[in-house]
Amino acid sequence: MTHHEDIPRPEHPRPQFVRAEERWLNLNGSWQFERDPSDSGLERGLVGRELEGSILVPFCPESELSGIGDPDWHEAVWYRRTVELPDAFPEGDRVLLHCQAVDHDATVWLDGVEVGRHRGGHTSFTLDLTDALAGRRSATLVVRARDPRHEPLPRGKQATWFANTHCQYTRTTGIWQTVWLESVPTAYLERPRITPDANVALDLDATVRHGRVGQRVRAVLSDDAGQVAVAETPVGLQMVPRLRLEVPEDRRRVWQPEDPHLYGLTFELLDAGGEVVDRLDSYAGLRTIAVEGHKVLLNGRPVFQRLVLDQGYWPESLMTAPSEEALVRDVELGLEAGFNGARIHQKIAEERFLHHCDRMGYLVWGEFPDWGVSGQGPAGHNQKPGATFVAQWVEAVERDYSHPSIVGWCPLNETHQYLHDRFTVLDDVTQAMYWATKGMDRTRPVIDASGYSHRVPTTDVWDSHDYTQDPREFAQVMGGLAQGRPHTNTGENTGSAVPGAPDYSTPYAGQPYFCSEYGGIWWVPPQERTEEDATNDEGESWGYGNRPADEEEFYSRAEGLTRVLDQDPRMFGYCYTQLTDVFQEKNGIYAFDRSAKLDMERVRAIFDHPSAYEAAG
Structure with missing residues (x-):
């Protein structure tokens, strides 16, 4: 058995690229655990001894489901458990450790030998344990996670004060997504890239680790009627040439919200004799995203993006979904309320969440958790952590590149650029994150920063955030788009770090435009107040x-x-704040526990409404 139903989150954490069931082992469950408030555990020998407490992985120590529920600061925490390789892991295979997310700075030891480090609380990482195991079938795994309080790290919505305040929530420290082992052959396939091309083909970039001359990679595309296309290419010394799967016209079926069709896709690594050495089962959607003038087109047609802001928090488990059903339910809740997608806000979504968006036709804007929070954005207070932000964002784009549900990228959120200080480190970081995204993905639009300061003149999309509550006043605020004068978050921002300092953006150049945050109506049903x-x-x-x-x-x-x-023909979408209440922030369509606050038929009639953008064609 590779996993058991009595451990939390037993499902495969990487559903778009899966090896056979017997080739992976879920390490969620009970681990030894110890707090390290002064980050002195390495000097005190925590690598080599039993730890004092226990925790339920993958839930963070601040959460109730972890069994600890301590929301205080955790400068460092330690985890320890024995790992037994299953009999199904063949002798001679390589053994990989996958950590889906550890916040923020992780170091991993195996039987006292350091096997790797990773920096980034929202991005996945993989370590090869083979050499450290040295043929043993059992070993002790130790993980230290450091989450320094006073560094301007990418925290998303995690509070940098002690208590939850305004729109900042309980912190997450340490392991907060699934940890798992995978058995792979000596030469094996790494995560491929899947790129739809004009809805007629799929371009595939496969990577083989420890590949050998004479080996080949084969890709097979299928649908319910059987094989659709096949392609094969040799493995070179440094890289695998791109494979192209042409989809016959009579088998083409595009991925779209009303029909989220997914093709089956298999990658195989073949040896010189044609035997299968390694295999990944995957899927792909045939769809295109294009920017034409002021329009964002999905499969060549205007699809109004009725998005909802989704913070991705749960009362009992914080940023970690308490169950697989909870992930699915959030997509269902959005659809039931009349939305066709979400802006995953200040968080990199779990891969399984994106998988459900793929299969349920739910549009997603991928976003980086760049807030500090007190020093919002990558400049923070001392303007140092720019490289950290860029490196972690590139990891996120690479991981999630192949999901058809993702229709745009948002590296930064509400970063301030003050008129009296036009050229700062923030400029450099904004440019770097935008162009790094464009370099990695030419198939999706990129917005340089959502709301406030647009600093890249060529940014693909423009937007603004506005929480005006009077519809008549809101109409005046948003009314200049037809004249090429859309609302921008310039002028005085009362919530800025420098009160009274106006934000500065480069001039609007006719890009597609949407209001990516509005609403946020404060509502608590009277009987629950x-x-x-x-x-x-x-x-x-x-x-x-x-x-x-x-x-x-x-x-x-x-x-x-x-x-x-939705009645502005030049507005390609909106994003309503927000899907659920989150702690003290009571402006959700649903309550924090996902129960209904409102008459959902009436709510759906508001958001699932014909748009002037789609009517204009």
């Missing part, structure tokens, strides 16, 4: 603007705001 819901003070229950007097006013306000956007 507590004393803290009576104020809008910092740290208490809150939402944007004044709370509606009653539920009817909520519907009226949400509908009025949304019509301003």
Whole structure:
């Protein structure tokens, strides 16, 4: 057995690229655990001794489901467990350790020997344990995770004050996604890249680690009727030539929200005699994203993007979904409310979440958790961590490149660029993250920074954030798009780090435009209100603007705001804030526990509404 139903999150964490079931081992479950508040554990010998407590992986120590539930700061934490290789792992195979996410700085030892390090709390990493195992079938795995409080790290929405405040939430430290082992042959396939081409073909870039001359890579595409296309190419010394799978016209079926068709796709590594050495089972969607003038086109047609802001937090497990069903349910909730996609906000989504978006036809904008939070963005207070942001973002784009549900990339969010200080490290980081994304992916639009300061003149998409609550005033704010004067987040930003300092953006150049944050209506049903819901003070229950007097006013306000956007023929979409309440932030369509707060038929009528953009063709 590679996993057991009595451990948390037992499903395969990388569903787009899967080896046979017997080739992987889920390491979730009970681990030894110890806090290291002064980060002195290495000097105190924690690598080589038993740890004092226990934790349920993959849940972080701040969460209830971990069995600890301590939301205080954790400068460093340690994990330890014995690893037994299953009998199904063949002798002579290589053994890989995969960590889906460890926040923030991870070091890994096997039987006291350091086998690798990784920096980045939201991105996956893989370490080869083969040499350290030296033929043994059992070993002790130790992981140290450091999460320094005073460094300006990419934290997303994790609070940099002690308590949850405003739109910052309980922190996550250490292991917070699945840890697993994989058995691979000496020469093996790494994660391939899948690129749809004009809805007629798939271009495939496969990578073979420790490949040998004489080996070949074969890719087979299939649908319900059987094999659709096959391609084969030799393995070179340094790289594998691109494979191209031409899809016959009578077998072409594009991926789109109303019909998210996925082809089966198999990658095989063949030896010189034609025997299969390694195999990955995968899937692909045939779809294109294009920018033409002010339009973003999906498969050559305008599809209005009715997005919802999804923070990806749960009460009992924080950034980790408590179960597979919880991931699926969030997609279902978005669809039931009338949205056709989400902006995954200040978080890199779990791979299994993106898998469900792929199969359920849910559009996604991939985003990097760049907030500090107190020093929002990559400049922070001392302007040092730019390279860290770029490196971790590149890892995220590479990991998620092949998901058809992802229709755009958003490296930064609400970064401030002040008029009196136009050229800063933030400029360099914004340019680097934008051009690194474009260099890695020429098939999707990239927005340099969502909201506030657009600093790349050639950015593919423009947007703004605006939480005006009066629909008539909102119409005036958003009304200049037809004249080439869209609303921008310039002028005085009262929430900026420098009060009164106006933001500065490069001039708008006619790019596709959408309001990527609006709404945020503060609503707590009267029967569920507590004393803290009576104020809008910092740290208490809150939402944007004044709370509606009653539920009817909520519907009226949400509908009025949304019509301003979906009835503008030059607006290609919107993103409503937000899918669920999160702790003190009570502006979700649903409650934090995913229960209904509103009449969902009425909510769906607001958001699933014909748009002028689609009608204009």
